[in-house]
Amino acid sequence: MLRSMARCLMVGLALTTISSTSALAQSDAMPRTMVWTAYDLGASGYAEASAIADAFGREYGMRVRIQPSGSAIGRLQPIFNGRADIGFLGNETFFATEGLFDFATPRFGPQNLRVLMGKVNSFGMAVAADAGIDSVADVEGRRVAYPAANPSSSLKCDAMLAFAGLTRDDVEVVTFPTYAATMASLSENKADVTCTVTATGQMYELAESRGIKWLDLDANDEAGWERLNNVAPLFKPVSETQGAGLSEQSPAQLMAYRYPVLTVRADMKDDTAYAVTKALDETYGIYKNATATAPRYAIKDAAVPPIDAPFHPGAIRYLKEIGVWDDASQQWNEARLARLNALRAAWSDMVAENSDLGEDEFADLWSERREKALAELEQE
The missing domain is CATH 3.40.190.10 (Periplasmic binding protein-like II)
Incomplete structure (x- = not known):
C-alpha cells in the first residue's frame, strides 16, 4: 500500500514537472528569472507588478524580483544598464525617450526604449x-x-x-x-x-x-x-x-x-518580448482583480497606441497573431519610431559639438535642438 502511494506520488510529481516544463516550452523563450522595477511599495503599479509576477510564477515557474524606487532615475537606471528587464513606469518612459527633464543631461539624452503594453488610466x-x-x-x-x-x-x-x-x-x-x-x-x-x-x-x-x-x-x-x-x-x-x-x-x-507602462530596452530579444506579451495576455484572468483598475490590462485596450514609446517588434508579432494590431497601429508606431530616431540623432550631434557646456546651458541648448529636430520631422 505504501509502495503504491509512493509510486502515485512520484508520478504526480513527474506530471507536475512535465506540466511546468511544458508551460515554459510553450512560452517561446520565456525567461526563468527576471528583474522588474516599479514605483514604491504601496503604489498601485507595485501592487500590479507583484500580482503579474505571481501569475507568471504560477503559470510558468518564473521567478521575478521587483526593485521599487521613488524616482524616475531609480526605476530606469537598472533598465539602462541591463540589471533589470522590465520597468512598470509612468510618463518617465516618454521623458526618457525625448530627453526631457531629468534626462536632458549629458549623462542621458533620448533613450532607446520600447514598450510591451500600458494600462489605460x-x-x-x-x-x-x-x-x-x-x-x-x-x-x-x-x-x-x-x-x-x-x-x-x-x-x-x-x-x-x-x-x-x-x-x-x-x-x-x-x-x-x-x-x-x-x-x-x-x-x-x-x-x-x-x-x-x-x-x-x-x-x-x-x-x-x-x-x-x-x-x-x-x-x-x-x-x-x-x-x-x-x-x-x-x-x-x-x-x-x-x-x-x-x-x-x-x-x-x-x-x-498609460500607467504602468511596461518598458523594456530596444535590444530585448524579439522572442523574449513576444513570450512576455503573450504571457501577460494568457495570465490576465489571474491578476486582473489585483487592484480596482487592473481589469484595464485587457490586451485589446492596453496594447494599442498611443503610448509613451514605440512598441517592441516582439510584442507586435504577438499582437498581430491575435488580431489586436492593425494598420493604424503600425502607422502610429512607425511615426513614433521616426520621432525617437530623429531625436537620438540630434542629441548625438549636439553632444559631439558641446561637451564642454554646463548642465543648465546644455539643457537650454538641447531644448532648442529638440524643437528644431521635431519641426524638421514634421516637414518631411
Missing part, C-alpha cells in the same frame, strides 16, 4: 461645481494648481490647456509643494482648477463639500485633440465612469494615459 481637469467654469476655454484667467517638481502631472495639465488653445501664460499658475496639495486646493479655495486622476480622496471630499465638475475634452473636437497631442503624442479620449462625481449614467470625457 484617465486624467482630467476638475473644478468645483459652484465655480462657474463649464469648459476648458473658461479656465482662461483662472487659478490653476500645478505641483512643484512633478513634470508628469504638469505635462498633462499643459496638454489639457492646449486643447482649448491655452498655455500657462493664459492662466494664473499657482504652484503647490506636492501633488496632494494641488488636489486639496479646490476645497480650500486656493485654486480654481486642478489636474488629476478621478478617484482620489481629495476629489471625493470636493464632491461632498462644493460639488465637482470634470471639464469635458470632446472626442469629436479634432482640432482640440491635435493641439493637445502636439504637447505630447501619447494621449487619447476616454469616457470615464469611475471616480468622484462619475458613474455609468454620468461619465466624463477625459484624457487617457
